[in-house]
Amino acid sequence: MSKLLEVENLWVKFPTRTGVFDAVRGVSFSLGQERLGIVGESGSGKSMTGRAILRLIRPPGMVTADKMELEGVDLLGRSEREMRKVRGQQISMIMQDPKFSLNPVMRVGAQIMEAYRLHAKVSKKEAKLKTIAMLEAVAIRDPERVYRMYPHEVSGGMGQRIMIAMMLIPDPKIMIADEPTSALDVSVQMQVLEIMDKLVTDRGMGLIFISHDLNLVSSFCDRVLIMYAGRVVETLQADKLHEAEHPYTRGLLNSLPRLDAPKDRLDVLKRDPAWATDESVSG
Amino acid sequence: MSGIEIEGLNVWFGEYEERVDAVKGANLSVPKGGSFGLVGESGSGKSTILRAIMGLAPTWSGKIEILDKPVENPRGRDFYRAVQMVFQDPYASLHPRHSVDQVLSETLSLHGFTDIDKRISKLLDDVGLGPSFRFRYPHQLSGGQRQRVAIARALAPEPQILLLDEPTSALDVSVQAEILNLLTDLRAEHKLTYLMVSHDLAVVGHICQDIAVMQVGEIVETLGVEDMRAMRTKHPYTKHLLESSLQSAAG
Numbered sequence: 001m002s003k004l005l006e007v008e009n010l011w012v013k014f015p016t017r018t019g020v021f022d023a024v025r026g027v028s029f030s031l032g033q034e035r036l037g038i039v040g041e042s043g044s045g046k047s048m049t050g051r052a053i054l055r056l057i058r059p060p061g062m063v064t065a066d067k068m069e070l071e072g073v074d075l076l077g078r079s080e081r082e083m084r085k086v087r088g089q090q091i092s093m094i095m096q097d098p099k100f101s102l103n104p105v106m107r108v109g110a111q112i113m114e115a116y117r118l119h120a121k122v123s124k125k126e127a128k129l130k131t132i133a134m135l136e137a138v139a140i141r142d143p144e145r146v147y148r149m150y151p152h153e154v155s156g157g158m159g160q161r162i163m164i165a166m167m168l169i170p171d172p173k174i175m176i177a178d179e180p181t182s183a184l185d186v187s188v189q190m191q192v193l194e195i196m197d198k199l200v201t202d203r204g205m206g207l208i209f210i211s212h213d214l215n216l217v218s219s220f221c222d223r224v225l226i227m228y229a230g231r232v233v234e235t236l237q238a239d240k241l242h243e244a245e246h247p248y249t250r251g252l253l254n255s256l257p258r259l260d261a262p263k264d265r266l267d268v269l270k271r272d273p274a275w276a277t278d279e280s281v282s283g
Numbered sequence: 284m285s286g287i288e289i290e291g292l293n294v295w296f297g298e299y300e301e302r303v304d305a306v307k308g309a310n311l312s313v314p315k316g317g318s319f320g321l322v323g324e325s326g327s328g329k330s331t332i333l334r335a336i337m338g339l340a341p342t343w344s345g346k347i348e349i350l351d352k353p354v355e356n357p358r359g360r361d362f363y364r365a366v367q368m369v370f371q372d373p374y375a376s377l378h379p380r381h382s383v384d385q386v387l388s389e390t391l392s393l394h395g396f397t398d399i400d401k402r403i404s405k406l407l408d409d410v411g412l413g414p415s416f417r418f419r420y421p422h423q424l425s426g427g428q429r430q431r432v433a434i435a436r437a438l439a440p441e442p443q444i445l446l447l448d449e450p451t452s453a454l455d456v457s458v459q460a461e462i463l464n465l466l467t468d469l470r471a472e473h474k475l476t477y478l479m480v481s482h483d484l485a486v487v488g489h490i491c492q493d494i495a496v497m498q499v500g501e502i503v504e505t506l507g508v509e510d511m512r513a514m515r516t517k518h519p520y521t522k523h524l525l526e527s528s529l530q531s532a533a534g
Contacts, residue, residue: 041455041456041457041458042426042455156325185324185325185482186324186482186483186484186524186527186528187324187523187524187527188324189527190527212455212456213456214456251457252456252457255456255457255459255460256456256460256485257460257463257485257486257488257489258485259484259485259488259511259512259525259528259529260512260529262488262489262508262512264467265464265467266460266463266464266489267460268457268460268461268464269457269460
């Protein structure tokens with residue numbers, strides 16, 4: 001399998017008044033044409049890892065890595081100008097909440113068209129046809145009508161599908177989805193995931209799926225990285241999640257209430273300080 | 284004796300063409316000491332029922348009885364002594380410039396308690412925080428600790444009924460387990476009645492004995508937790524909800 005993305009020893013640091021805070025500490029992984037999940041609690045550095053790949057961390061934050069390559073080409077040394085060609089066209093990112101990531105004063109169609117025309121030299125007419133086809137691909141009924149709507153007129157689930165359409169239209173090689181469904185209801189969640197899954201598989205893209213929901217990730221991804229305090233504590237094949245060995249992963253799994261296995265008290269995660277200081281596992 | 288009795292509750296917002304019926308003809312009854320869960324998608328009106336009980340929704344009709352007495356309009360001090368609410372987002376529901384001590388002592392003095400100092404230590408102990416948290420501000424606390432403060436504040440007037448509006452949805456799963464255990468312990472210790480709103484069926488199934496499923500403002504089905512676990516549902520929507528939540532849990 002050819003590697004789309006390779007990351008070795010990635011660190012993200014933020015200077016604070018009390019010294020340097022390490023948000024991500026020595027994370028290494030590689031991504032092929034597969035679905036890779038990154039799971040962890042808030043503050044575990046999972047979103048920071050996603051942002052660091054796109055070089056979206058602004059000073060005073062610092063990103064260092066021994067290696068961060070997209071198809072063998074270095075990402076860290078590129079200028080801002082060159083990075084802009086990477087973002088969207090080669091690596092795109094879906095953010096958590098469509099309410100905050102769509103432009104509220106621009107019609108849906110115009111926003112998607114803008115994303116497309118920035119990266120492809122096509123006429124307006126062609127771009128419009130492609131946009132409507134893309135809206136159809138993300139299972140939006142009546143795409144002509146949605147094309148003319150403003151973001152506040154669409155529901156959360158539809159907004160997230162519009163985001164997916166916008167991110168897929170430049171045909172990137174890698175998509176980073178940062179909690180794409182946490183703002184949605186359970187019933188809509190599965191629908192959005194199915195659409196994303198189908199599009200990613202059809203196009204042979206690599207997907208990095210960032211989420212705090214262990215079960216969701218294991219049912220959706222091929223491989224899972226589990227992060228704790230900025231480092232990867234365990235990597236697993238998603239279907240073997242329930243054979244996880246690291247006490248942190250086990251603790252997370254056991255702390256969930258379950259409909260099919262009721263119990264009086266839930267297990268509470270007991271944190272071992274060693275988890276935070278051990279070496280990162282590579283995946 | 285019944286804790287909460289609701290019959291034919293309607294809640295609406297706006298007038299004439301702009302009128303939106305958020306809750307339509309809802310019936311539910313929670314026995315004293317019981318725990319009842321409301322589930323449904325966002326916008327189905329589950330939080331609106333809680334707000335109507337608390338007197339936070341201005342336009343409603345129907346019958347709301349708390350501890351066998353119809354509620355007054357506006358709600359009096361006795362009402363708020365018996366019924367308290369814990370809100371969804373602990374980051375938004377605590378005053379950022381009031382310390383834990385101020386938050387709790389304000390509530391206590393409003394309800395006419397005099398032994399405030401002793402009660403604050405007791406409340407912090409009850410929610411598992413301890414005296415070192417007493418003079419901290421919300422920004423010095425984690426999400427789970429803030430939710431514990433919010434629960435302590437709700438417990439301050441020694442209520443008999445707690446309304447819980449998605450108390451764990453803003454928290455991590457590991458912290459969620461701690462808060463759910465705390466809620467279970469508190470209910471046993473103080474003999475509380477819970478009415479809980481959540482979109483997570485597993486959470487509701489863990490805390491509640493009876494569950495009502497809501498869809499676009501109406502309660503479509505009320506069932507016991509055993510029936511829910513065994514998938515003995517009558518309404519197709521309940522089935523759909525259960526299936527999607529089992530699907531995401533099964534892996």
